[in-house]
């Protein structure tokens with residue numbers, strides 16, 4: 361690959377946090393035009409973040425790799441559908457890999473995994489925000505602070521849904537909530553998180 | 562964005578749909594709820610905005626990078642060689658119903674006649690675990706009860722196919738209901754004078770007619786006939802009006818688990 365591509369696009373190091381949004385958006389838009397070098401730069405800039413989410417949801421390393429690969433092929437195929445007016449590039453990429461990861465855990469022998477890992481996951485929720493830059497740790501601090509502002513139930517409901525891949529109905533059962541209330545907890549929690557973190561429009 | 566032709570059933574349904582925005586944004590809806598909510602999204606700018614901000618929010622939670630093995634990079638970059646990027650949508654808004662005549666779409670079949678077999682080879686489908694976004698036309702806001710029953714059945718299984726032209730088709734089958742549903746997205750129109758016909762394959766290997774696909778890119782169709790022991794669902798290209806038995810090889814075959 362042409363090393364100049366990275367420099368020109370200002371692509372961040374592998375695993376970069378969401379900071380380099382404009383560069384990523386540019387790489388996506390060039391990918392949509394069939395620019396393989398731009399796509400390779402996009403991969404280098406985001407693969408660790410994308411794979412991190414796949415691993416978090418799917419847990420099995422081999423399956424997580426398959427999910428990450430599927431996600432990047434989908435990203436290549438659908439890059440023209442990314443609309444920078446409607447959200448960041450990172451959010452768009454993570455939405456794709458998340459959907460694939462959730463599909464994977466729901467289609468596979470999911471039930472055995474679920475009971476066994478809930479407790480573990482519950483313990484490891486907010487410790488490991490460890491990107492190695494000042495910017496990443498700043499974001500991590502903001503996210504930690506925002507999570508701390510949620511009620512216990514809101515937090516658990518969001519984590520079970522987003523990282524556990526459970527439906528809101530399953531979340532309700534896991535948390536002993538009346539059917540139909542988990543979706544409200546998820547939404548309320550996301551609103552509070554959003555407003556604390558400052559995702560704006 | 563403006564909305565014309567809002568479909569609001571009654572206030573209770575409206576509130577109900579609205580409340581699903583958070584669960585939708587983190588993929589915590591089941592297939593049926595997701596289909597309904599996506600129908601709602603096309604008519605509700607508020608929910609579209611909310612979902613976008615929720616996805617940004619969720620993305621900021623997913624900040625634990627894990628470097629994939631270097632071999633994965635090679636696989637991905639090799640993989641894209643065989644995939645053509647989709648053209649952009651020609652009307653703003655990826656979740657909106659796009660008027661038929663403004664869609665850009667390549668036909669499933671480049672030609673008719675002797676090229677059909679070749680075309681069907683080109684269309685070797687990629688089986689994935691991806692669920693597609695069903696429903697893309699507003700008149701599916703209220704799916705028929707039988708469709709709902711299949712999509713909500715406890716024993717339902719789903720086979721997803723993605724085609725090189727970007728179109729997709731899902732077959733969802735419920736053995737207990739004895740029914741199957743096909744959901745298509747971005748499906749190109751059949752060649753002039755032709756129609757897509759659906760088939761059940763019997764355990765004896767015969768194809769029995771299961772109805773015709775409507776000529777629209779995004780459709781949800783309940784297959785006619787008994788799915789309880791079908792071994793596969795097939796799609797062929799037939800002359801207008803359909804055929805009692807297939808006259809061409811299937812362009813797609815969905816093998817069903819026993």
Ligand SMILES: [Zn+2]
Pocket residue numbers: 578579601605607608609
């Ligand atoms: Zn709404």
